[in-house]
Amino acid sequence: xxxxxxxxxxxxxxxxxxxxxxxxxxxxxxxxxxxxxxxxxxxxxxxxxxxxxxxxxxxxxxxxxxxxxxxxxxxxxxxxxxxxxxxxxxxxxxxxxxxxxxxxxxxxxxxxxxxxxxxxxxx
Amino acid sequence: xxxxxxxxxxxxxxxxxxxxxxxxxxxxxxxxxxxxxxxxxxxxxxxxxxxxxxxxxxxxxxxxxxxxxxxxxxxxxxxxxxxxxxxxxxxxxxxxxxxxxxxxxxxxxxxxxxxxxxxxxxxxxxxxxxxxxxxxxxxxxxxxxxxxxxxxxxxxxxxxxxxxxxxxxxxxxxxxxxxxxxxxxxxxxxxxxxxxxxxxxxxxxxxxxxxxxxxxxxxxxxxxxxxxxxxxxxxxxxxxxxxx
Numbered sequence: 001x002x003x004x005x006x007x008x009x010x011x012x013x014x015x016x017x018x019x020x021x022x023x024x025x026x027x028x029x030x031x032x033x034x035x036x037x038x039x040x041x042x043x044x045x046x047x048x049x050x051x052x053x054x055x056x057x058x059x060x061x062x063x064x065x066x067x068x069x070x071x072x073x074x075x076x077x078x079x080x081x082x083x084x085x086x087x088x089x090x091x092x093x094x095x096x097x098x099x100x101x102x103x104x105x106x107x108x109x110x111x112x113x114x115x116x117x118x119x120x121x122x123x
Numbered sequence: 124x125x126x127x128x129x130x131x132x133x134x135x136x137x138x139x140x141x142x143x144x145x146x147x148x149x150x151x152x153x154x155x156x157x158x159x160x161x162x163x164x165x166x167x168x169x170x171x172x173x174x175x176x177x178x179x180x181x182x183x184x185x186x187x188x189x190x191x192x193x194x195x196x197x198x199x200x201x202x203x204x205x206x207x208x209x210x211x212x213x214x215x216x217x218x219x220x221x222x223x224x225x226x227x228x229x230x231x232x233x234x235x236x237x238x239x240x241x242x243x244x245x246x247x248x249x250x251x252x253x254x255x256x257x258x259x260x261x262x263x264x265x266x267x268x269x270x271x272x273x274x275x276x277x278x279x280x281x282x283x284x285x286x287x288x289x290x291x292x293x294x295x296x297x298x299x300x301x302x303x304x305x306x307x308x309x310x311x312x313x314x315x316x317x318x319x320x321x322x323x324x325x326x327x328x329x330x331x332x333x334x335x336x337x338x339x340x341x342x343x344x345x346x347x348x349x350x351x352x353x354x355x356x357x358x359x360x361x362x363x364x365x366x367x
Binding site for chain 1: 166
């Protein structure tokens with residue numbers, strides 16, 4: 001009985017998720033540059049937090065520079081073309097998705113959220 | 124414009140490795156450790172970064188090293204007790220003779236740092252090449268290290284910050300101090316204070332590898348009498364002074 005209920009519940013959840021995706025409930029993001037970056041977008045979506053955490057410890061504590069998963073490079077590519085930032089508005093690359101997933105993001109309390117080179121005006 | 128060509132980076136990495144290999148020929152030390160490490164390589168314990176400050180060259184009233192530090196690390200430049208100061212200019216006067224000396228004071232990058240000993244979260248740590256840093260991911264802002272430091276070199280960030288520099292992340296609720304411009308060292312550059320002092324024509328701040336007997340700093344320390352501040356504590360600071 002319990003197994004049957006659980007199956008029904010899981011099916012409902014799966015259907016709900018599929019519906020949400022179909023009806024466009026995903027966050028609309030203002031991505032500076034989308035598509036393939038240092039890895040497959042799906043892989044990055046699932047694992048960016050682990051990759052960043054791993055690399056930050058190596059860089060800070062051991063001094064390993066030039067790694068593949070660099071927060072500064074995330075900002076460089078994905079900052080909004082309008083504001084030059086990955087946080088600040090509800091459609092910003094980092095903030096938009098974190099808001100949707102209800103996960104607090106505190107990287108940018110210390111780290112720069114702004115692209116180094118300012119976006120060209122009028123674009 | 125700022126696109127990175129990975130093949131170029133790979134070429135640079137491998138070519139520097141070849142150069143390093145050539146330099147290891149017996150009896151020949153061609154490696155200048157002031158060049159940045161190749162990407163992916165950890166800092167090495169063979170190097171110990173240090174600074175020699177020649178107080179005879181340091182000009183009273185000149186504040187260029189402090190200004191350069193503030194600019195490089197995105198500090199406000201304020202001098203109140205709640206403002207971060209990574210480097211300060213100190214004027215000394217011997218009351219008997221009246222002799223005066225001027226010098227910059229900052230984190231002394233001790234070999235046996237008391238700030239690291241007392242840190243309850245291992246946020247305060249010493250990198251393999253002797254640079255003492257704060258891992259702000261682990262810092263809980265307890266400020267024990269500030270109390271333990273005999274040089275009063277550390278500051279606490281009291282207010283939320285915005286527009287930090289990309290290379291120098293800083294944030295409210297954590298302790299910070301001179302990083303010896305670690306982001307510049309890893310690129311093969313020296314600290315911003317030393318560069319500013321050279322630019323001003325004083326050459327009072329000599330940066331280099333204390334473990335390399337052929338580096339300028341080692342030669343200077345070998346040939347002239349130098350002092351470690353509070354040497355009685357036997358912390359063996361990486362920052363040393365000449366003429367005090």
